């Protein structure tokens with residue numbers, strides 16, 4: 300099976316703090332929905348940030364989409380191909396309205412305004428979120444923001460999704476809807492989630508991050 304993402308022997312410490320990752324290996328194959336579990340503070344979000352180059356390991360190899368990634372330029376491409384949905388939607392939503400937030404990525408990739416708005420309409424319709432299109436982003440509820448954040452990432456048409464606690468703040472209905480959406484999306488994904496029921500429904504494989512290393516569950 301070809302790997303979309305392959306991290307080998309990753310070591311990482313925040314400056315002045317003890318190591319978080321201590322030889323972590325993780326591999327995502329095409330069509331996989333890989334769930335990552337681990338205690339609070341075990342380094343799951345850190346690992347996602349390393350995949351897209353927002354943090355750099357002190358040791359180890361990051362291979363993504365067939366190439367080793369080292370420099371910022373390499374990671375610009377990774378960030379386009381791998382959409383990261385942050386744990387906190389406020390880290391991701393910054394435009395006045397939902398439509399503008401969703402159009403921002405496609406416009407940045409060189410789409411025309413018309414093309415970007417067509418993508419916005421399509422993704423909103425696919426997620427059944429069209430009613431949010433002209434809403435003021437910062438006035439959405441926590442759960443609504445989470446769904447909109449996923450929409451902003453899908454608007455970039457990524458090949459891989461990296462989702463950090465995607466069911467946080469979602470009520471039962473929206474969690475069920477998100478589960479269905481994720482099950483039908485074609486993208487391979489790495490999903491960090493403490494939600495056992497949700498994992499059971501979406502995971503094709505689950506690994507545990509403990510003591511800085513990835514282990515089978």
Ligand SMILES: Nc1ncnc2c1ncn2[C@@H]1O[C@H](COP(=O)(O)OP(=O)(O)OP(=O)(O)O)[C@@H](O)[C@H]1O
Nearest residue numbers: 313316319337338339340341342343344345346386
């Ligand atoms: N900017 C930072 N500076 C110093 N330490 C940090 C920083 N960000 C995170 N940490 C620490 O690094 C460790 C790993 O954090 P990380 O957010 O990756 O864990 P996590 O497994 O995602 O946790 P959770 O399940 O609570 O979301 C934690 O001990 C955290 O306190």
